[in-house]
Amino acid sequence: MRRLPHVTWLRSFEAAARHSSFSSAADELNLTPAAVSQQIRLLEQHLGIHLFKRLAKGVALTDVGLAYAIPVRKSFLEMQSATDGLFRTQRKSVVRVRCSISFAAMILAPRLHSFSQLHPEIEVELSTTVWDDRMNGASIDLDIRYGDGGWPEHQTYPLPVEAATIVCHPDYADTLGPIASTQSLSEAAIVLVQGSETDWDRLFEKYGLDGLRPPHWIKADSSVIALQILSAGHGCAIISKSFAKNDLAEGKLVAPFEMDLPMGSNFTLVVRDDLSTRQDVQAFKNWLIGLQI
Secondary structure: OOOOOOHHHHHHHHHHHHHOOHHHHHHHHOOOHHHHHHHHHHHHHHHOOOOEEEOOOOEEEOHHHHHHHHHHHHHHHHHHHHHHHHHOOOOOEEEEEEEEHHHHHHHHHHHHHHHHHHOOOEEEEEEEEOOOOOOOOOOOOEEEEEEOOOOOOOEEEEEOOOOEEEEEOHHHHHHHOOOOOHHHHHOOOEEEEOOOOOHHHHHHHHOOOOOOOOOEEEEEOOHHHHHHHHHOOOOEEEEEHHHHHHHHHOOOOEOOOOOOEOOOOEEEEEEOHHHOOOHHHHHHHHHHHOOOO
């Protein structure tokens, strides 16, 4: 395999080929025309072929020179693009936010455009998790957690969501009957959401229904997965109205009974302790806690 030519020779060749002039290439590269001519001569010696025709006024590419100029120019453009993309000065500050997949899909993601309009100078990097209650070093700036608190961070802000209710597909609602009763609910196909195992017991107790909750037929690790299961037409689940809002509004799912259940736990925005002075972090925090979830 032939050894690659020196990059400075190729740079002079590409510029001279583009300008059809050694002098113009020299001006672009801050060299003398003699230096450009010498570098191209060394390149031609290395390749063993003439790349330019020396004319009375200027130069012109030979057929081989023209064929060679195309891939050389493409290579320099690709290197420039890679350099700009990876190493250019960051124009936007970046706020890294993590939350549960349900909160991300149903609440945060649909609203992020409004934050971007308010703060075009801030880029949001959104990542999701199912269950996690600690920061991973410096990889997260803001964490939205579900639970009862007691976390070591000092900056925590409640993000209350709406109460939960029984949700199901319209066709499945017909099998439950018009009135919530021990009999109708004890025969229901329950989709249980992980972390909300006591919701059915609390619902039965709140509305004076006898007995324990029926056994679940499937368990989902998030509300967003449970909603997808319900959309297929079978089963019912207790889901926060904040999560089911769009499906209920579009009629994909229904809340067959007028039953509300306060959330057993709630969501909390947690800010890394060392970021209290970051203006971009504070801007996102203020925007988020001001939302009507």
